[in-house]
Amino acid sequence: MNKQEMTATIAEGDGFIAALDQSGGSTPKALRAYGVSDDEWDGEDEMYGKIHEMRCRIITAPSFSGKKVVGAILFEKTMDGMVDGKPVPAALIEKGVVPFIKIDKGLEDEADGVQLMKPMPELDALLTRASGLGVFGTKERSVINKASASGIAAIVAQQFEVGKQVIGHGMMPILEPEYSIKAEDRAEGEKILRDEILKNLDALPDGQQVMLKLSIPVVPNTYKALVDHPKVLKVVALSGGYSRDEACAELAKNEGMIASFSRALLEELRAQMSDEEFDATLGEAIDAIHAASTKKVAA
Template sequence: MTKEQLDIMRSKDGFIAALDQSGGSTPKALSNYGISEDQYDSEEEMFDLVQEMRARIVTSPAFSSDKIIGAILFEATMERKIEGKLTADYLTDKGIVPFLKVDKGLDKESNGVQLMKPIDHLDELLTRAKEHHIFGTKMRSNMLSYNEQGIRDVVKQQFDYAKQIIDAGLIPIVEPEVNIDAKEKEKMEVLLKDEITAQLDQLSEEQNVMLKLTIPTVADTYKKLMEHPRVVRVVALSGGYPIDVANKKLKENKGLIASFSRALTQNLRVDQSDEVFNKTLKEAVDSIYDASIT
């Protein structure tokens, strides 16, 4: 982590690209890209194909630091190279700050939420992340219905791991996602804001985090979190919304910037010519950027 990277995250206009599809979500990402499961025979082949997809995105002229300030990587992507450089170094050279997804997926639903599975060997992973010049991390939980104990458990688990990540010298992105189809989504977001604030208030001046949150039902619900001195930046996940819907909702929240995955890549296809691929990606990048600077 460098001061320049921290300054970019705090204040530069732009958004964070989420390129961190893991084992469970990779087949769906490849299918959307136009590669079906019968086109690969092993997990290694699957990750080779998704690396090719990510490399095509990252090397595109549309994927530049003019509008993209950060990118979230999967562990296997961190270990691989693009044009002879480790992926994080390639991004850094482009002026884009690299993050690493560190969670191991979601546990079974309990109390209306899915906590993260235990992140085994996190210290070892964080050491490798620093060796690969990663700036920060990301970890996701999922909240499906209003349950006070469940929401408190999600936030506590997120911040317990966040403190371990901070101690390792990285900036954690805390991502307690509220499912967009939750019946009491607005009520959940009010409690989530309060629980996050309580955890932030316990941090020292040397402990800083980023927050990745579902775009709220009521605009500017998270304004106070954006102003909290321990928060580097608040970013939004698209949560399954199509890009036009996600962008419209994002524009309603001043200061909230995007960290989109599906909304960024939903119209990209493996059989597109480079010209069409780059044009399609540029259209997505431009629209997400515009929504992020309102």
């Protein structure tokens, strides 16, 4: 797939984006959920080796293909790794899956109800390397904890600033201002977030596009104006702590939004499974998330 074909796959593809980008502090938790205990690895290199084995098993599973999975978000070390003797992005592209990379380096402490992204001084070098490996786009996450208009404005401004840097490298940014599903004022705050994103979209130069990764809204179709905006290639949803069944049920109420699930995709996979059990379990998850992404129901 070339860039034009990847763009069409995301815009028109019948599927969802797999989030395979757990990193840093979330990696031990992800390994434990997969059935790999802390005493099975020693040090960061072995830890990342274990998570790479898990991701390779997912990527090479027969059920994981471009038929239902249109994209995959990778952690930097996964992007730089190999699977079956090929660079991971190339292996994904062969399966019809568009590769993205997580670029943020974690979150600042909360201020004004939000957690901005930490600085990324080496971002240009990372984008150059990723582009050279055939990676189509990026994902960058920050978090909203309450309906602070000024905090949300700051978080959206930072997301678009980073997004423009990504666009400058000829890549597609997925902007992810995640709204915590634990926030009591989420319904109010999601309207503020939508309107702030719309302002920034309207200010983007003609011909430029971004993607958005958002929490599934409390009120279905709150983000429909973003789905329909000509400067948005696709709006994808994070599972945000919901179980797969909960996330799929809520996502199915939102027209035009597709999944970009991590935990909800992987929650039933275990290292101890046979290859047949692993693929069958992964296939069931893919089928459920694909249905919620493509077969919508009345809210």
